[in-house]
Amino acid sequence: MAHRWTNDLNDADVTPYSAFLNRRQIMAGLGGVAGLGLAGLGGTAAQAATEAALEPNSWEDVTTYCNFYEFGTGKGDPTAYAGQMMTEPWSVEIDGLVERPGSYSMAQILEAMTLEERIYRFRCVEAWSMVVPWQGFELADLLNLAGVQDGAKYVAFETLYRPSEMPGTAYKVLDWPYREGLRLDEAQHPLTIMATGIFGKPLPNQNGAPLRLVVPWKYGFKSIKSIVRITLTDQQPQTSWNMANAREYGFYSNVNPKVDHPRWSQASERRIGGGLFARREPTLMFNGYEADVAALYQGMDLAENF
Amino acid sequence: MQRINTLLRAVPVWLVYVAGVLLAAVLFYQGLTGALGAEPIKALEHEYGELALQLLVATLAITPLRRLLGVNLMRFRRAIGLLCFFYVSCHLLVWLLLDVQLLGQVLADILKRPYITIGMAGFVLMLPLALTSNGISVRRLGARWRLLHRLTYPAAVLGALHYVMLAKGFQLEPLIYMGLILLLLALRLPSAARLKLA
Numbered sequence: 001m002a003h004r005w006t007n008d009l010n011d012a013d014v015t016p017y018s019a020f021l022n023r024r025q026i027m028a029g030l031g032g033v034a035g036l037g038l039a040g041l042g043g044t045a046a047q048a049a050t051e052a053a054l055e056p057n058s059w060e061d062v063t064t065y066c067n068f069y070e071f072g073t074g075k076g077d078p079t080a081y082a083g084q085m086m087t088e089p090w091s092v093e094i095d096g097l098v099e100r101p102g103s104y105s106m107a108q109i110l111e112a113m114t115l116e117e118r119i120y121r122f123r124c125v126e127a128w129s130m131v132v133p134w135q136g137f138e139l140a141d142l143l144n145l146a147g148v149q150d151g152a153k154y155v156a157f158e159t160l161y162r163p164s165e166m167p168g169t170a171y172k173v174l175d176w177p178y179r180e181g182l183r184l185d186e187a188q189h190p191l192t193i194m195a196t197g198i199f200g201k202p203l204p205n206q207n208g209a210p211l212r213l214v215v216p217w218k219y220g221f222k223s224i225k226s227i228v229r230i231t232l233t234d235q236q237p238q239t240s241w242n243m244a245n246a247r248e249y250g251f252y253s254n255v256n257p258k259v260d261h262p263r264w265s266q267a268s269e270r271r272i273g274g275g276l277f278a279r280r281e282p283t284l285m286f287n288g289y290e291a292d293v294a295a296l297y298q299g300m301d302l303a304e305n306f
Numbered sequence: 307m308q309r310i311n312t313l314l315r316a317v318p319v320w321l322v323y324v325a326g327v328l329l330a331a332v333l334f335y336q337g338l339t340g341a342l343g344a345e346p347i348k349a350l351e352h353e354y355g356e357l358a359l360q361l362l363v364a365t366l367a368i369t370p371l372r373r374l375l376g377v378n379l380m381r382f383r384r385a386i387g388l389l390c391f392f393y394v395s396c397h398l399l400v401w402l403l404l405d406v407q408l409l410g411q412v413l414a415d416i417l418k419r420p421y422i423t424i425g426m427a428g429f430v431l432m433l434p435l436a437l438t439s440n441g442i443s444v445r446r447l448g449a450r451w452r453l454l455h456r457l458t459y460p461a462a463v464l465g466a467l468h469y470v471m472l473a474k475g476f477q478l479e480p481l482i483y484m485g486l487i488l489l490l491l492a493l494r495l496p497s498a499a500r501l502k503l504a
Contacts, residue, residue, distance in 0.1 A: 060344065061344040064343060064344055065343060065344035065345055069475065073473075073474070073475070073477055075343065075344075075345065076343060126474075128345060128348075171476070171477075171478055172476055173475040173476050173477060174475050174476075244475055244476075245475075262419075263419050263421060263471075263472065264415070264419065265411060265414075265415070270345075270347065272344050272345050273344055275338070275340070275346060276334075276337045276338050276346045276347060276350070276404060277404065278347065279407065280406075280407055280408075
């Protein structure tokens with residue numbers, strides 16, 4: 001069932017490609033101003049920077065600035081190397097505490113789901129952010145397809161691990177395959193989607209083709225890409241970043257301006273695409289989705305369960 | 307080796323300064339025009355920081371290169387060292403003015419975040435080195451100048467440590483810098499002094 005949730009960002013918030021190009025020209029024009037030194041940054045430049053900060057993101061930003069460590073740790077590596085990942089045929093193994101475990105092909109999944117658009121804020125744990133127009137369906141619908149058993153409390157996810165097509169996995173940056181997890185109520189929340197596209201086009205490989213999770217109130221690394229396995233379980237699953245560094249990356253990883261990452265503040269963020277003089281913006285509790293999701297964590301100490 | 311040294315003598319030292327400063331300016335321009343990608347602030351910060359580390363490795367390599375291989379780059383050592391300080395300063399300024407932006411946050415970060423504390427300590431150690439990298443200081447300080455400039459060694463280790471500590475997950479590149487710097491320092495130990503490769 002689609003269209004249970006509507007958002008306050010709409011198509012008008014997505015920057016058309018032509019406007020994005022214009023902005024780049026404005027930024028280039030700023031070069032002359034900056035030549036006078038940073039003190040020379042007067043009204044027009046500051047104004048342009050503020051306007052740029054308010055503008056949501058372009059196709060260019062979303063598809064060239066990615067973290068997908070299976071293809072390398074540089075932000076441009078996924079764009080450069082993810083093309084070699086074979087995404088057809090693709091199937092997702094749904095197992096664990098489900099009524100109908102098995103291998104679900106993409107065709108099978110897409111036939112059963114209704115795609116809809118969701119424009120979400122996306123906040124990386126590294127303190128940068130974007131606004132992305134996703135196409136996809138609610139994870140709850142996919143879970144219903146497999147039938148969730150009564151005892152299930154968590155959902156575990158796994159990314160494809162295919163070293164021959166993933167040069168980044170030659171190094172043990174993380175314990176491959178990449179793993180993520182959600183509590184069942186988080187997974188069934190109407191904001192939680194499985195994305196198959198962006199900007200009305202199929203997901204580019206670097207963005208997690210053909211099927212990825214999007215949990216907009218959590219740091220970006222929770223939104224696991226190129227999913228091949230979904231397991232319903234009664235145990236809190238292990239997650240890759242928590243395994244690598246439990247002090248820095250908690251299971252919940254909800255966006256929270258009041259709980260700092262040990263190595264940097266999470267109080268503010270920088271919207272990608274604002275150029276060299278982009279201002280920082282305050283980070284919103286639950287990335288701006290507090291009204292929708294705060295109830296999930298009632299009575300929990302969010303500094304403890306970070 | 308003689309031929310290499312003859313060729314090197316033909317390179318004027320001012321060319322090293324000009325090339326170094328020009329590269330920093332080109333990178334800044336690329337940041338302005340979008341050539342450094344969608345997030346030019348972090349990109350510029352990383353480029354300047356990494357170039358500073360490369361120049362650190364280069365300054366530390368000059369003495370072992372002469373002793374082990376007979377390649378004489380001594381004329382360029384001051385220029386490379388000062389350029390290294392210049393890049394560390396650019397890296398710090400990008401972090402301060404473009405990245406963090408708030409002075410209060412900068413001070414909090416220096417105190418609270420160990421990798422920033424360590425990077426900052428490395429910068430502070432480099433200050434007296436940059437200030438005394440001139441003929442007058444060398445003459446005035448005499449033997450003490452050589453002693454003072456051994457601060458390069460802890461500064462280099464702090465710089466590499468700063469990079470190792472800020473990497474997410476297990477990454478190879480920062481460890482390579484740390485390894486190179488430790489190797490170049492080990493070559494200065496008395497037990498390595500008799501080594502000769504060419």
